[in-house]
Amino acid sequence: MSAVTPIAVVGYYEPWWIQIIKSIVIFAVGLQLVPIVLIAERKLLGRFQGRYGPNRVGPYGALQPLADILKLLTKEQFRPTTSVGFLFALAPTISILTAVAAFAIIPFGNTQDIFGTKVGLYGVDVSIGPLYLFAFGAVAFYGIMLGGWSSGSKYSFLGAMRGAAQLISYEVSQGLALVGVVITAQTLSLTGIVTAQKGMWYFIPQLAGFLIFLVAGFAETNRAPFDLTEADAELVGGYNTEFGGGRFASYYFAEYLNVLVVSGIVTTVFLGGWLLPFGIHPPGWVDPIVVLAKMSLVTFLFIWVRATLPRLRYDQLMSFGWKVLLPLATLNALVTAIVVVAVH
Amino acid sequence: MADTPDSTPDDTLVPALRVSAWSPGEDVIEVTRNPKPGAARSAWRTFRETARGMRTTFARLGEEPSTVQYPEEKVPVYPRFRGRHKLHRFEDTGLEKCVGCSLCAAACPADCIRVVAAENTPDNRVSAGERYAAVYEINLSRCIFCGYCEVACPFDAITMGHDYELSDYTRDDLIFTKEMLLAEPLERTPLRNEDE
Numbered sequence: 001m002s003a004v005t006p007i008a009v010v011g012y013y014e015p016w017w018i019q020i021i022k023s024i025v026i027f028a029v030g031l032q033l034v035p036i037v038l039i040a041e042r043k044l045l046g047r048f049q050g051r052y053g054p055n056r057v058g059p060y061g062a063l064q065p066l067a068d069i070l071k072l073l074t075k076e077q078f079r080p081t082t083s084v085g086f087l088f089a090l091a092p093t094i095s096i097l098t099a100v101a102a103f104a105i106i107p108f109g110n111t112q113d114i115f116g117t118k119v120g121l122y123g124v125d126v127s128i129g130p131l132y133l134f135a136f137g138a139v140a141f142y143g144i145m146l147g148g149w150s151s152g153s154k155y156s157f158l159g160a161m162r163g164a165a166q167l168i169s170y171e172v173s174q175g176l177a178l179v180g181v182v183i184t185a186q187t188l189s190l191t192g193i194v195t196a197q198k199g200m201w202y203f204i205p206q207l208a209g210f211l212i213f214l215v216a217g218f219a220e221t222n223r224a225p226f227d228l229t230e231a232d233a234e235l236v237g238g239y240n241t242e243f244g245g246g247r248f249a250s251y252y253f254a255e256y257l258n259v260l261v262v263s264g265i266v267t268t269v270f271l272g273g274w275l276l277p278f279g280i281h282p283p284g285w286v287d288p289i290v291v292l293a294k295m296s297l298v299t300f301l302f303i304w305v306r307a308t309l310p311r312l313r314y315d316q317l318m319s320f321g322w323k324v325l326l327p328l329a330t331l332n333a334l335v336t337a338i339v340v341v342a343v344h
Numbered sequence: 345m346a347d348t349p350d351s352t353p354d355d356t357l358v359p360a361l362r363v364s365a366w367s368p369g370e371d372v373i374e375v376t377r378n379p380k381p382g383a384a385r386s387a388w389r390t391f392r393e394t395a396r397g398m399r400t401t402f403a404r405l406g407e408e409p410s411t412v413q414y415p416e417e418k419v420p421v422y423p424r425f426r427g428r429h430k431l432h433r434f435e436d437t438g439l440e441k442c443v444g445c446s447l448c449a450a451a452c453p454a455d456c457i458r459v460v461a462a463e464n465t466p467d468n469r470v471s472a473g474e475r476y477a478a479v480y481e482i483n484l485s486r487c488i489f490c491g492y493c494e495v496a497c498p499f500d501a502i503t504m505g506h507d508y509e510l511s512d513y514t515r516d517d518l519i520f521t522k523e524m525l526l527a528e529p530l531e532r533t534p535l536r537n538e539d540e
Contacts, residue, residue: 044405
């Protein structure tokens with residue numbers, strides 16, 4: 001046991017040097033996954049629409065994200081005269097920070113023995129898993145809100161306002177959808193939730209919660225069909241209209257990392273994390289591969305939905321969030337609570 | 345702001361209401377609407393239609409993209425495609441067909457053809473006729489590829505070719521001289537077969 005005790009209660013923690021190595025490794029993995037998702041999305045969207053997608057840079061266009069990032073980073077840092085400079089620079093940082101912070105709690109595997117030391121294959125196993133997620137989700141809203149507002153452009157502002165309303169509306173449903181799982185698993189730790197799914201993955205008993213969480217997840221990440229914050233037909237580019245170069249790249253990175261985070265949370269909470277069906281128990285090093293495979297399935301669903309569904313109208317978005325999703329999520333939580341109490 | 349009185353008081357409205365409605369007579373078409381679905385049915389319908397859409401897009405994944413990879417693959421043109429002009433010679437004698445009559449220049453709506461004629465002499469015979477085109481230039485940056493020059497030419501000396509890759513870096517390079525138009529063009533454009 002290390003002398004450094006974490007501030008919050010966590011399920012399991014390692015010596016400080018392992019934690020530093022882990023954080024670097026997980027950040028590096030996240031950093032590598034984002035360009036993969038980027039190119040996968042563009043290639044898949046192309047195929048969904050009967051075209052190739054990027055295929056010029058590198059073999060099969062695989063180096064396209066690299067070219068994109070290089071292009072964005074070498075561009076001029078432009079700032080409108082009407083913008084609020086400090087916040088304009090800060091906002092993309094908030095977005096990227098919250099995305100990376102949320103990525104830290106996704107468990108890629110159970111505690112393993114690596115060179116005689118016990119290491120948990122996750123950033124940190126906080127005992128308040130979903131709450132931590134929603135806390136950073138709520139802070140992520142400042143990234144969009146401040147970015148849009150500090151741009152000093154009406155399109156950015158409108159996009160940011162929509163984003164704010166949307167995030168607030170759907171975060172409630174998303175939270176309530178997880179309540180059912182938390183009641184069933186009787187723990188808030190994400191690794192605990194995964195181990196509680198040994199018998200059955202939660203997307204079967206919690207099917208309603210699973211669907212609600214998915215829909216709310218689309219809305220939370222501002223992805224189609226809920227991408228009203230960047231409805232290009234109406235708002236030019238939404239909250240990131242005035243951003244260019246590295247700052248725009250930050251927003252872009254955060255968006256795709258958020259997709260990965262939601263995929264990871266769905267995998268962990270509903271799809272059994274690193275567990276495999278039919279009682280297969282592979283060695284520990286397979287766990288991260290299983291999690292990544294499940295995550296890529298959910299990410300594929302994200303891209304698939306984006307290729308299919310048209311954008312919702314703003315009033316449809318609001319009435320769906322408050323009149324359909326929220327009552328359903330509440331009902332789901334209530335029914336789950338009653339059933340759990342009745343069974344015990 | 346002055347308080348504007350209501351311009352249509354009730355007593356003017358009443359006679360208007362008494363006018364009998366126009367009767368469509370025999371032309372009535374009964375429009376039947378489906379009953380408005382309840383919450384469960386409309387939810388099911390939404391789900392079903394969404395699933396149908398998802399299936400439609402997913403089916404596209406197995407298909408070949410319809411994109412033509414342009415610089416490598418080219419869409420073949422039809423035989424009557426009007427591309428870059430060609431000037432012709434007689435195959436047997438090698439003389440130019442153009443006699444410098446300037447009818448093409450007269451027919452050109454974009455005014456992009458410039459012809460300067462000169463007399464053929466016995467020791468310098470260029471064309472089959474009395475005169476020949478000493479200068480023949482087409483400014484392709486002005487040409488609209490209408491094909492009127494081809495129609496106007498009495499000797500079929502100028503025809504529209506199939507070449508459409510004509511971009512260049514300067515405007516001057518787009519003025520094609522007689523030598524360039526007479527030269528055998530690089531056939532970079534595939535011609536469409538009869539069944540295509």
